[in-house]
Amino acid sequence: MSNLVIKNLHVSVETNEGDKPILHGVDLTINPGEIHAIMGPNGSGKSTLAYALAGHPKYTITEGEVLLEGENIVEMPADERARAGLFLAMQYPVEVPGVTVSNFLRTAKTAIDGEAPALRTWVSDLKDSMKALRMDDDFAQRDLNTGFSGGEKKRNEILQMKLLKPKFAVLDETDSGLDVDALRIVSEGVNSVHGETNVGIALITHYTRILQYIKPDHVHVFVDGKVAESGGAELATQLENEGYDRFL
Template identity: 90%
Template structure:
C-alpha cells in the first residue's frame, strides 16, 4: 500500500530575526485512501508541516525524515517531490498575471508526467473537471488566480488536484475564505477525487465545518509544533465543543 510516513520531523522557518524552530518532532503516517484532518490553533505548526513537506525554501527540515513510498523526500527538490506524487493546495494561492489557467495546468501536467498530454484528450479532461467544479468555460483562459474570488481560487486548487492525480494531497486550509456554497462544491470535489483515485489526504483546518462534508478517517491535534492527540471523527466534535485551551 502506498503511504506517506513522517518521522520525528523538526522544521525551522526563516524570519527577519533568523531561523525560528516551529516543528518539534512530528510523527504521522497517511496511507493511500485515508483522509486525515489536521487541526489546531493558529501558530501550532500545521501550515509549516505543509510547506516543509512541499519543499518551500524558507522552511528547513533540521531533523527527521519523510518517506513517500519508501523514498526520503527530504532529500528531493520541490519538483521531484511533485513528480513522486505529492501535491499541495495552498491556503493563499499566488496570482500569476500573463499565464492562463489552461497553460499553467498543461505545463504542470507535462512536468509531472514527463510528456505533454495529447491535446484533444487534455481539453476534454479539463472541460469535464471544470464542469464538475461548476466553473464557467472561459475560466480556463483567465490569468492564474488574478482577480479570482476566494471560492474561485480554492476551486482552481482542487481542479489542479484532479488533473495532476497525486498520490497524496495536502490541503492547507482549503475551507478558508469560502462561503457555504463554495465550501460544498470544493468538498464535493475532494470527495469525488478521493473516491476515484484513492488519494491520501491531509486536510489542514481550524474548524469543523468542512468536516461536515468531508468525513476524516483520523483526526490529529497540533499544538506547539507537534501532534498532541489523535483519534477518530469524534475528536473533531470534541474540539468544536471544547476548543484547544487544554492543549496550550
C-alpha cells in the same frame, strides 16, 4: 510501502531574526485513501508542516524523515517531490498575470507525467473537470488566480489536484475564506478526486465545518509544533464543543 510516513520531523522557518524552530518532532503516517484532519490553534505549526512537506525553500527540515513510498524526499527540491506524487493546495494561491489557467495546468501536467497529454484528450479532461467544479468554460482562459474570488482560487487548487492525480495531497486550510456554497462545491471536488484516485489526504483546518462534507478517518490535534492527540472523527466533534484550551 505505498504510504506517506513522517518521522520525528523538526522544521525551522527563515525569519528576519534568523531561523525559528516551529515543528518539534512530528510523527504521522497516511495510507492510500485515508483522510487525516489536522487541527489546531493559530501558530501551532499546521501550515509549516504543509510547506515543509512540499519543499518550500524558507522551511528547513533540521531533523527527521519524510518517506513517500519508502523513499526519503527530504533532500528533493519541490518539483521532484511533486513528480514523486505529492501535492499541496495552498492556503493563499499565488496570482500569475499573463499565464492562463489552461496553459499553467497543461504545463504542470506535462512536468508531472514527463510528456505532454494528447491535446484532444486534455481539452476534454479539462472541460469535464471544470464542469464538475461548476466553473464556466471561459475560466480556463483567465490569468491564473488574477482577480479570482476566494472561492475561485480554492476551486482552482482542487482542479489542479483533479487533473494532476497525486498519490498524496496536503490541503492547507482549503476552507478559509469560503462561503457555504463554495465550501460545499470545493468539498464535493475533493471527495470526487478521493473516490476516483484513492489519494491519501492531509486536510489542515481550524474548524469542523468542512468535516461535515469531507469525512476524516483520523483527526490530529497540533499544538506547539507537534501532535498533541490523535483520534477518530469524534475528536473533531469534541474540539468543536470544547476548543483547544485543555491543550494550551
